Amino acid sequence: MLNRFELNHWDGGKLVVNQTFANLLRRHHWTTFAVIWSRTAEAAIAKKLRTDRVTLRFTLDDAGRERAFYIKRHGRSSLKEYIKPLLSLRWPILGAKNEWNALLNFHEVGLPTMTPVAMGQHGSDSFLITEALENCTKLSELDTAPFEATHTTEGVVRGRHRKSLVTGIARMTQRMHDAGLHHQDYYLGHLLLPNLAAKGESPPDRIYVIDLGRVRKQRPLSKRWIVKDLAQLNYSAQDSSITERIRFLREYLGRRISPADKRLIASITAKTTAIARHSRKNSL
Numbered sequence: 001m002l003n004r005f006e007l008n009h010w011d012g013g014k015l016v017v018n019q020t021f022a023n024l025l026r027r028h029h030w031t032t033f034a035v036i037w038s039r040t041a042e043a044a045i046a047k048k049l050r051t052d053r054v055t056l057r058f059t060l061d062d063a064g065r066e067r068a069f070y071i072k073r074h075g076r077s078s079l080k081e082y083i084k085p086l087l088s089l090r091w092p093i094l095g096a097k098n099e100w101n102a103l104l105n106f107h108e109v110g111l112p113t114m115t116p117v118a119m120g121q122h123g124s125d126s127f128l129i130t131e132a133l134e135n136c137t138k139l140s141e142l143d144t145a146p147f148e149a150t151h152t153t154e155g156v157v158r159g160r161h162r163k164s165l166v167t168g169i170a171r172m173t174q175r176m177h178d179a180g181l182h183h184q185d186y187y188l189g190h191l192l193l194p195n196l197a198a199k200g201e202s203p204p205d206r207i208y209v210i211d212l213g214r215v216r217k218q219r220p221l222s223k224r225w226i227v228k229d230l231a232q233l234n235y236s237a238q239d240s241s242i243t244e245r246i247r248f249l250r251e252y253l254g255r256r257i258s259p260a261d262k263r264l265i266a267s268i269t270a271k272t273t274a275i276a277r278h279s280r281k282n283s284l
Helices: 019-027 033-039 079-087 097-108 153-178 223-236 242-253 259-281
Strands: 007-010 015-018 044-050 053-062 065-074 115-122 125-131 136-138 191-194
Touching (some): 007 019, 015 019, 019 115, 033 125, 097 125, 153 242, 223 259
Antiparallel strands (some): 007 015, 015 115, 053 065, 115 125, 136 191
16 A cells, blocks of 8 residues: 655754654654653663664553554764765765655555654754554564475465465565665564464465665665665575575566576575675674
8 A cells, every 4th residue: 555644844844743643742742852852761672782773662642542652763873884884885874864764665655664653853863753563573583494285274274374475575575676675684583474464364465674774765776785685585584495485586576487597596695695604703
């Protein structure tokens, strides 16, 4: 479903708000950058990989119902975060604005992801608020051993569920790349599946892509970025069978695999090996 949001600009341009959540924020007097920055400072930490970037979870009362949100707070980045990308002839991606724009881009082309609530910028500080995706499971946390269909009813169901899941990921990835969007952190841990689908109780027809902080848009998308996303996904799906990998690539390409695809497969394999080597070296 395509979705374009009506955006409000508050606090002299320091705050951009999704109109859908404007009344909720007003009721709590969260109408300036300073207020939101202050009132979320002591929220529960959900993720903290660096001192200058932390994700916290908080709730707001909405007419007697508690609604959950996440805020990703960015502080002043280290000099390394500026220099490292420049050495690779790429412009640094800093602060919350890039992920905010990525969320809008994903929704515009109908790719399931987090719902943007607000984005604030003031000096070297910035934040992004999204509505919490509840009752979901990361694909990296599923039982990833290949589900081979057996003569039992359960085996057949699980085999079909796994096949649908591989197909769904491939088609969503193809749509993302066709839109000129590449993730740069495209691992199974950044793909969420509703719990009912994760348990095989409903078809896996909606897979959410999260953590869009490094997403870039480029039309047409160069092979370099396609290979990087596919290799990251390939690396994180280490327990997938050869059959599943072939099925994924066939669905991604939208056709049967041909001899002309050997160079693409070789590039993905080489990049996967490089990612594995980097992960071992840095104990990731």
